[in-house]
Amino acid sequence: xxxxxxxxxxxxxxxxxxxxxxxxxxxxxxxxxxxxxxxxxxxxxxxxxxxxxxxxxxxxxxxxxxxxxxxxxxxxxxxxxxxxxxxxxxxxxxxxxxxxxxxxxxxxxxxxxxxxxxxxxxxxxxxxxxxxxxxxxxxxxxxxxxxxxxxxxxxxxxxxxxxxxxxxxxxxxxxxxxxxxxxxxxxxxxxxxxxxxx
Numbered sequence: 001x002x003x004x005x006x007x008x009x010x011x012x013x014x015x016x017x018x019x020x021x022x023x024x025x026x027x028x029x030x031x032x033x034x035x036x037x038x039x040x041x042x043x044x045x046x047x048x049x050x051x052x053x054x055x056x057x058x059x060x061x062x063x064x065x066x067x068x069x070x071x072x073x074x075x076x077x078x079x080x081x082x083x084x085x086x087x088x089x090x091x092x093x094x095x096x097x098x099x100x101x102x103x104x105x106x107x108x109x110x111x112x113x114x115x116x117x118x119x120x121x122x123x124x125x126x127x128x129x130x131x132x133x134x135x136x137x138x139x140x141x142x143x144x145x146x147x148x149x150x151x152x153x154x155x156x157x158x159x160x161x162x163x164x165x166x167x168x169x170x171x172x173x174x175x176x177x178x179x180x181x182x183x184x185x186x187x188x189x190x191x192x193x194x195x196x197x198x
Contacts, residue, residue: 045107046061049081052091052108052117053081054081054111055083057083060081063196064077064078065193076094078189079091080193080194087194090186091107092107093108093122095178098170099126099170099174100126100170100174101125101131103124103125104134104175106120106178106182108178108186113147114148114149115145116143117144119140119179130166130171134171134175142161155169160176
């Protein structure tokens, strides 16, 4: 049997066939994973809401509102919480692009007076063993039950009241910035948020 001669046309045709098969395969896998990824993100948000908010009986995800904020490229997500039709607080997504490795995304739960109920870290890419300690309860406890109207959430090095993480001052600053941004939006829009029951 005669061996097929290698020509430019044969090589281009083979590469085109491989590219088409790979493209269709990637598209198919992407379609299969879209729904599970979306469900996983929703589950993460629901769990974070339960962690950061006072007890509530409404569906904060269904009641979510988007607020346009200056100096923030995306709208800020706010999840109002109600118990027996009374406003008990809201969770606000706070972000900072100034982390050591970029974006830090937090969900901060506020009581109606602006006191921080709790904080959950939704997204971060900080240095393992250093910046990732922003998830630790010992670090987050510095913010719990604090109202930023009377509590300076900056790092002590910057004149604030927060003990920075050793070797991760930049991360600590970004965490505080995201928390302050969420607080400012909550306070600015509390009247609107407290009436946003779905």
